[in-house]
Amino acid sequence: MSYVRGEDRMQASLLPAAVEEYVAAEAPVRVIDAFVDGLDVKGLGFGRSVPATMGRPSYDPRDLLKLYLYGYLNEVRSSRRLERECRRNVELMWLVRRLSPDFKTIADFRRDNGPAIVGASRAFVLFCRDQGLFTARLVALDGSKFRAAASAKRVLGRREIADETARLDRRIAGYLADLDHSDAREGDDAPGATAAALAALEARRAELDRLAAQLDDDQRNTVVEGEPDARPMGYGKGPKPPSCNLQTAVDADTGLILHHEVTAEPTDNRLLHPMAKATKDTLGVVSLTVVADAGYSNGAGAAACENDGITPCAPANRSVNNQGDGTLFDRSAFVYQPDTDTYACPGERVLVRKQIMRRDNCVLYAAQDCSGCALKTRCTHAARRFLTRHLHDDALARMNARVVADPDLMCQRRCAAEHPFGTIKRMTAGGRFLTQGRQKVSSEAALSVLAYSILRAINLVGAATLRTSLA
Incomplete structure (x- = not known):
């Protein structure tokens, strides 16, 4: 019994005469080619989108964008590696017609065309919308930490x-x-x-x-140092390396990323309204329903969303009474009375409005007299009970009530929002940017998101259908 052996290297072969025959009809590279060829590179702001009349001819920005999209889709992001792949990868030979730009040209394209690359990513979202690939019935918000290029x-x-x-x-x-x-020294070897x-x-x-x-x-x-747009980010007591917070808005039905943003916010607490509003503006819709986890709990953000025609759904993070080892009455035991702007306590006493704490976005309420109350020992160890209410407590309560009324919303959020990050982090070596600076990092994020979106669209409708729609 012998091994399976290949052909003799000196054996003459009648290989296909055209590179076209080496690329499968359903290959994602064909979708990349069709999408980029249909872009208005001049309108998006790509450099050298109009050939110069004098001097050495430049590379078409479409070819360099195709090169980067193929690289990010196949986990090849380094400009030097992309240069090598142009000489040995048959699909890339087909995609860029056997061009082989040097690594400096490739790197400069990503550096100089950040806003245009972000615009190309947005253009694919609008194409998917026009083709009816998603309806944005429910949009899931989420964020994830991506390592910056700077060292800890x-x-x-x-x-x-x-x-x-x-x-x-x-x-x-x-x-x-x-x-x-120094003047007194003689024969200084290094003046x-x-x-x-x-x-x-x-x-x-x-x-x-x-x-x-x-x-x-x-x-x-x-x-x-050296990357002021990055911040130390992490979870709990674990390591907190320099990172950026990549935010995404994902269609809950299809898993397509509708909007993304790179921020320097260590947490998601202040990003509910900015992300929801940007997604609504990108899609050009009148109303939008978004679901997020408790990290987005923010009363001011919830109120701003409602004012802009956005329905937020997220669990509310409420403060707890940590006095008395948790045995004292929680704020839920007190009933707010909007007519008089007071709280009624379990002992049928009244807590009146005392002051507004702008820094904490809340109002402080205080009991007028707790002496003689039979429940005082179960309520407070102080002379009287204090209570705070968020300035936008009503919006916070409505946002929380939507999740309580439909617990399946959180399951839909988890299934929709977390899957894209898993795929993107696989494409980016576990979630690490190669460049420094907000604009360059945004370019990388846009390439990763666009590569994921193309892959997701192919899985939804097939490469052949997508190519036909892009033609």
Whole structure:
């Protein structure tokens, strides 16, 4: 019994004469080709969308966009790797017609065309809408942390900046002392070396002062040196490397990403209204229903959504009474009376409005007299009971009530919103950006989202149907 053996390498073969015959009819690369060929690259703002009349011919931005989309779809994001793939990948040879741009040209295209790439991603969403691939009956919001290109060692806090500044001051003082004695030295092997080192230390000192001022201006405790748009993000007590928060709005019925955004927000708490409103504007619809997890719980955001014709559905994060080991009455035991703007307590006493706390977006209510109440020991250990109510408590309650009335909403959110992140993180080496800066990172995110959306659309209707619609 022998092994399965291949053909002799010297055996002459009658291979297909055209590259076209090597690419399967149902290959996703054909969908990429049809989609990009139909884009208005000039209207989207791609550079060199009109050929120059003089000088060396440039590459068509359509070819470079096709190259990147194919790369992100197949987990090849590096410009150097894409350069190599152009010479050995048969599908890429077909897609870009055997062009082989160098890595610098490939990298510059992604760097210089960020807004246009984001526009191309939006154009595919609008194409899917026009083809009836989704109805946006229910939109699921979610966010995930993606590692930034910066190292965790580049995260500086106020203490680290102060410690390094003190060390630099000591070294600068030492170099100044050396300069005072430099005239007395003879035969200096490196004249000017002390002055050059001193200049480098002073430049670093000025950079630390700038970072400290940036912390004060942004009211933050940490900054990522070299990548100010990234922030340390993580969960619980685990590591918090420099990251960006990628937000998505996903159609609950089809799993297509309708809108995405890269933010520097460490949490999702303030992103309910911005994401919902941006999705509504992108789709051009009159009304929209969105569902999100408890991380998006925000009374002001819920109220703003309702004002803009958006119906938010999310569990409300309510504060709990942590006094008395959790044995004291929770706020749910008190009944709000809107006519008098007061609360009625279980002991039939009244809590009246005391003050507005703008910083916390809430109103403080206080009992007028708790003495002699039989339930006081079960209510508070203080002289009287205090209670807070969110300024937009009604909108928060309505948002929570929708989830309580239909528990299946959270299941639909989980099934719709979390699957795209799993696929995108597989495409991006576990969820890590290669570039630095908000615009460049947004370009990467748009390429990843567009590659996922094309793959998802193919799975929904098939490559042949999609190509026919794009033609």
